[in-house]
Amino acid sequence: MASKPYTVRWGILATGGIAQTFTRDLLTNPAVRNVHDVQHIVAAAASSSSASRASAFLKEVQAPSTAKAYGSYAELVKDPDVDVIYVATPHSHHFQNTMLCLEAGKHVLCEKAFTVNAAQAKKLVETAKAKNLFLMEAVWTRYFPLSIKIRELVTSGAIGKVHRVFSDLSFGEATEDGGLTFSDDHRMVNKDLAGGALLDLGIYSLTWVFQILYHCQPTPREAPRVLAAMNKYKTDADEMTSMILQWKENQSMGIATTNMRVATQPDGMGSHTSGPAVRIQGTKGEIQVMGPIFRPTHFRVIKAGQRGEVEEVPCPIPRDTERQGEKGHETEGWGHGMFWEADEVARCLRDGKLQSETLGWDESILIMETMDEVRKQGDLTYPELIETTVYDPKSPLNGKA
Numbered sequence: 373m374a375s376k377p378y379t380v381r382w383g384i385l386a387t388g389g390i391a392q393t394f395t396r397d398l399l400t401n402p403a404v405r406n407v408h409d410v411q412h413i414v415a416a417a418a419s420s421s422s423a424s425r426a427s428a429f430l431k432e433v434q435a436p437s438t439a440k441a442y443g444s445y446a447e448l449v450k451d452p453d454v455d456v457i458y459v460a461t462p463h464s465h466h467f468q469n470t471m472l473c474l475e476a477g478k479h480v481l482c483e484k485a486f487t488v489n490a491a492q493a494k495k496l497v498e499t500a501k502a503k504n505l506f507l508m509e510a511v512w513t514r515y516f517p518l519s520i521k522i523r524e525l526v527t528s529g530a531i532g533k534v535h536r537v538f539s540d541l542s543f544g545e546a547t548e549d550g551g552l553t554f555s556d557d558h559r560m561v562n563k564d565l566a567g568g569a570l571l572d573l574g575i576y577s578l579t580w581v582f583q584i585l586y587h588c589q590p591t592p593r594e595a596p597r598v599l600a601a602m603n604k605y606k607t608d609a610d611e612m613t614s615m616i617l618q619w620k621e622n623q624s625m626g627i628a629t630t631n632m633r634v635a636t637q638p639d640g641m642g643s644h645t646s647g648p649a650v651r652i653q654g655t656k657g658e659i660q661v662m663g664p665i666f667r668p669t670h671f672r673v674i675k676a677g678q679r680g681e682v683e684e685v686p687c688p689i690p691r692d693t694e695r696q697g698e699k700g701h702e703t704e705g706w707g708h709g710m711f712w713e714a715d716e717v718a719r720c721l722r723d724g725k726l727q728s729e730t731l732g733w734d735e736s737i738l739i740m741e742t743m744d745e746v747r748k749q750g751d752l753t754y755p756e757l758i759e760t761t762v763y764d765p766k767s768p769l770n771g772k773a
């Protein structure tokens with residue numbers, strides 16, 4: 373007889389856009405994605421504004437009536453019925469909010485970008501280690517079966533030695549008057565919220581470069597040298613950033629770009645007309661991933677010198693048709709692809725692991741170090757309140773006590 377699935381009780385910290393998408397994925401039936409060993413419970417949610425906002429959130433996502441609504445993050449982290457907290461605030465808040473959770477003894481899954489800088493990421497890791505708690509950066513794309521398959525193809529040598537990866541995540545947000553579609557206080561461009569293309573979108577371009585050219589290396593892995601350029605928006609956040617990562621010993625290079633004026637997929641996300649958004653180039657062939665690269669559902673394998681021989685590999689995201697409606701008016705059921713990272717968290721907790729092998733602490737820190745260097749070369753700094761490595765439970769970033 374199959375054993376009972378391991379159950380994880382989640383607390384949701386913040387009630388914005390991605391908190392809603394993630395929580396809805398938690399509420400889908402794991403069997404729909406052929407998962408039978410773990411399952412998820414939405415135990416509580418907290419809003420920094422009010423308990424009524426948290427209640428409204430739980431209603432919007434159709435959480436069970438048992439889920440508790442809190443009007444502060446401080447109350448959520450004290451809930452004994454919560455095992456792990458999903459931190460879904462803007463980048464600026466991740467360090468203080470994650471520390472709040474860890475200090476209260478909670479495991480954490482923290483949205484990308486992990487923190488504002490590498491020093492903050494190191495402090496989170498030290499704290500998790502010292503307190504024997506699980507901690508993971510929520511780079512959900514890494515847990516897609518598509519990503520897993522591609523990493524397997526690369527490590528098995530299916531396209532030979534990989535020498536180069538191109539990767540782009542860009543949104544066409546330019547307006548007629550020379551601005552961007554975002555208001556100046558929007559988290560995408562607001563420096564108080566650690567806005568900018570790099571931390572929000574460039575992290576995915578880097579994810580593809582790293583998960584192939586770094587993660588697929590045998591250990592000990594070589595770290596890259598970084599060359600970068602940035603153009604700034606009127607808010608002084610970066611609106612376009614280009615990076616070259618060089619692995620000299622490993623004879624490889626990654627070119628990672630992000631832009632908020634021109635799009636990777638100008639005719640709309642999900643369209644393949646514009647060609648691949650990621651190209652993984654090896655001596656025996658190439659893997660091309662169609663965008664958007666944060667939520668890819670299709671890749672192709674082209675073998676070198678074999679004209680016309682292209683293997684198309686669709687990887688659709690399973691939908692739970694028992695769950696319907698709301699958010700983007702989903703009529704074909706729920707399922708965004710965030711459940712796979714949640715399953716990883718559950719398995720790590722079940723197995724007593726403090727970090728995920730797919731995106732371990734060292735790699736998250738190295739990526740933050742890479743982004744620190746890119747920011748240094750692009751002369752992008754953020755306010756001290758959000759760059760600090762001093763934990764303050766009473767920081768305004770932690771909301772009400």
Ligand SMILES: NC(=O)C1=CN([C@@H]2O[C@H](COP(=O)(O)OP(=O)(O)OC[C@H]3O[C@@H](n4cnc5c(N)ncnc54)[C@H](OP(=O)(O)O)[C@@H]3O)[C@@H](O)[C@H]2O)C=CC1
Binds near residue numbers: 389390460666
């Ligand atoms: N994995 C993915 O695909 C995606 C990840 N993200 C990441 O998730 C995080 C949140 O993004 P998103 O949900 O789009 O952002 P939203 O602006 O929609 O939501 C952020 C939430 O954070 C809370 N918050 C607390 N303080 C502030 C503040 N000063 N300003 C704004 N919000 C505040 C609010 O919830 P409350 O007041 O109720 O606590 C708010 O609803 C970011 O790190 C982003 O990079 C975003 C989109 C997609």
Ligand SMILES: O=C1OC[C@@H](O)[C@H](O)[C@H]1O
Binds near residue numbers: 572573666
């Ligand atoms: O993580 C993300 O992925 C999707 C984008 O729309 C969003 O801006 C970003 O935060």
